[in-house]
Amino acid sequence: MSVDEKTVRRIAHLARIAVTDEEVGPLGAELNTILAFVEQLGMVDVSGVEPMTSVLPMAMKKREDAVTDGGRADAVVANAPETEDNYFLVPKVVE
Amino acid sequence: MNAPVDPKKLIKGGLHDWEVVIGMEIHAQVTSKAKLFSGASTAFGGEPNDHVSLVDAAMPGMLPVINQECVAQAVRTGLGLKAKINLRSVFDRKNYFYPDLPQGYQISQYKDPIVGEGEVLVDMLDGTSFTVGIERLHLEQDAGKSLHDQDPTRSFVDLNRSGVALMEIVSRPDLRSSEEAKAYVTKLRTILRYLGTCDGDMEKGSLRADVNVSVRRPGEPLGTRCEIKNVNSIRFIGQAIETEARRQIAILEDGGKIDQETRLFDPGKGETRSMRSKEEAHDYRYFPDPDLLPLEFDQAFVDSLAEGLPELPDAKKARFVKDFGLSPYDAGVLVAERASADYYEAVAKGRDGKAAANWVINELFGRLNKEGLGIEETPVSADQLGTIVDLIGEGVISGKIAKDLFEIVWAEGGDPRAVVEARGMKQVTDTGAIEAAVDDIIAKNPDKVAQAKEKPTLLGWFVGQTMKATGGKANPAAVNALLKAKLGIE
Amino acid sequence: MDAPPAHRDLRRVSSPNELTLADARDALKAKTLSARELTQAHLDAMAKARSLNAYLLETPERALAMADKADSKIAAGEARPLEGIPLGIKDLFCTDGVETTAGSKILKGFEPHYESAVSANLWRDGAVMLGKLNLDEFAMGSSNETSAFGNVISPWRRKGSEAPLVPGGSSGGSAAAVAARLCLGATATDTGGSIRQPAAFTGTVGIKPTYGRCSRWGTVAFASSLDQAGPIARTVRDCAILLTSMSGPDPRDTTCADLAVPDFETSVGRGVKGLTIGIPKEYRVDGMPAEIQKLWDEGAAWLKAAGATIKEISLPHTSYALPAYYIVAPAEASSNLARYDGVRYGLRVPGKDIAGMYENTRAAGFGREVKRRIMIGTYVLSAGYYDAYYVRAQKIRTLIKRDFEAAYADGVDAILTPATPSAAFGIGEKANADPVEMYLNDVFTVTVNMAGLPGIAVPAGFDSQGLPLGLQLIGRPFDEETLFAAAQVIEDSAGRTVLPAAWWA
Ligand SMILES: [Mg+2]
């Protein structure tokens, strides 16, 4: 499988990364190099093999249903580029 | 699969009759104190970003830890839907960018949900019932809220809801009319409220529906569907379906084609419209969330939750029919809310179940509806209403007086027995007093007495006059017997 | 009052920052050295070593305040395990009120209101924070050349050359600072080799513990199922001391094991008598330099001489680990890095609408290697490719893990391999190489992450140009103790690496 320029642009948009026209070509070439490298995985017989979901067997820890957090809106928005009244502000979203 | 099509459910188009096919995805907010993966509060409202932990705000390095009560609530719900509980399920990430989705992905369950196939029995007003298949139920995070009308160029983002646990309950496309769809949501809401797993408060967004609508000519394969997102009242669900079905029919009868898309119902304009912004380049890139291990529990955990389940509406209804001799309709009305059913049972205990049902449904519910009150707010307790039913049964008061008594207790409270005593509301069974009144009426109305011999229905008029003369307190049976004898009516 | 007798190790070194962590600890305890003196010596060394660019941020006030507190604790007889020990913190660990950048422009200026679990554990035990260490951007790299804030220069140079060398990556700042005696030890993280490879390049010791040994809470995520924190220090013992403090259960990280942490230091001198060490034949890769093969053979001989049985083993899926890694790690990263969107923290670059803001912010905020990996990750997860790439890679991971399980079931206690396929290279030397060539640096280390196992890199010799080379030991899950025991044998046999004189100062 190899990616063309259209695919590079589609993937970049999906990943929300702006790419210039000059970047598309080299980026595509790099992606193709990596994809060619991983192509060898196709040789492995994986029939009947479970994909790994957790690297070591353990039971998932759970929390009690208790309110232990919140009440710190100041800290939540402290690093935000733009805020008002503890809301995060973003360019207007048209629905 | 192809059940015969009920012609009553078909929609008449300009050219043909059409069958509407509906499936629903209900998002039900899990009743819990804290969020699905953080310790922040789920309380409704709050100052902006106040019910937000660093996890909910997706600060770098923050990790989700699952709330075990949310897991238990999902299992309880699954049990209530008679569904398969999956002892192993997996949380996946659904990746997309949106300002109220701080992580850039929603943690959801895609391939392996916690609950598999189940069913909901839905009763219609006409007494018929049908089954809706449940495809799955999965746990997922709610998103935050964007406010778009605070500023001309900015949207305001509040993450208070971000990370609140939702159960997405997906039905099969088993619904064939807006009435059925509304009845299904109503019933599902009832079950959730019985279970205590979702408060069902649609005004606060605790229950929202994505409605999938398609139309077809009867007997034909399924048509292309449109998904109407986030409909937040049962009435709007009905309207949205009607509107959307007619839109699709109009297109098809014009020779057009339905585009599969996401639409929004605008109740103000009474139309659905395309949400193109959400349509663009959907590729959610689901994969198992590597921050979370698979969710596993044993059958013993499920069994212990099953033991703690309350009696559910279907079982309760069947019991009311069997034990109290109620009609299925009345039993259905009573079990619609757990609190109503409990109230009824308290009234019916040790009394005539039918009489109790009449009083609860006709008098109490009627009055509560008129005042816009819920059963929890009733000024007449089950004890008080039970005493009123007793007083009728004992012949102390007549049914008519009982209605006055109910009004007094509603407005002023008090022990109904004492009220009857204090206000002299007991019915008169003393035949002497009744006889005097009867004699007086006969004496004053010789013409009517003469007619009564030919026209026995005039008896009713005499009864009415007698009751009036006795202030309604005369025992109706005694009045009847006396009048018949004196008027010579067989 | 007479001055206290100088501690024996202080006589051997010119300045307290040249001490090993264990010796410094003992000197502090013996009160032959104060935490303030020790910290000040490091701050002075750091000030003279800025050309190495190992620290992104120095925190001298905080360091001295922590040192003073340590001195009062020691005076009160309340010394904790790391009381007064000055450490550097890789800038991937969030530090409360101290800028944390992950080596990326997109997080420039970000000040967390929380402390990572690992660093908090160190402060709990009395350690002193000197500053934040440089790294490859979001820990993606093997040479520290992807940092948005400049390369780290290795303290090592080839014999007779002044060409600047890479310290390895992604924990390049950590390894360089430890090797240059700019801290007694450092925190690091390892997703595909990012502790062990830079340790090997700089003649230091680095251990990636078992996945789940250290909490990931508060550490900026790269690839969640592979990331694991660990220490880099100048001796095996120092690593053992640090790991004991860094690791431990954490209810905030679901993937962190609820296992009690042994005192790893006690296993350091335990030896390898009676242990079986596996030599995996698949690591004898084509074109392996003779000096690497020689080093490996030597390592096996040392372990054998110390009483271990050496056994050739087979890990048949080894060669698939690296390609599978370059699917799994970018896939997870593409999702983990979606939160850097200019809304809640970090860089924001305006755009014509919200999508434009996202795209411009991420285009300007992420460097080339990070973008490349996000793109690959997005591609392999996208509709139609998920099964062919991601699911297949995760299946291969299962096979890789099974290979190890089979070896361990067969009586192998630990596995010996080279740590890297070569010694450190020059800065910019691989600038024109294709990305895969750079990725090959991790060929020996990445299998360990894929299987979640512990691995330690320990210096074992030098290449012909005088650059350090390391060996790697791979252990059973949660058996870091055997690794410390075996690594100590290698350290003893090879002789502690003499670190370069401070040419930079
Ligand atoms: Mg949906």
Ligand SMILES: [Zn+2]
């Ligand atoms: Zn959903």
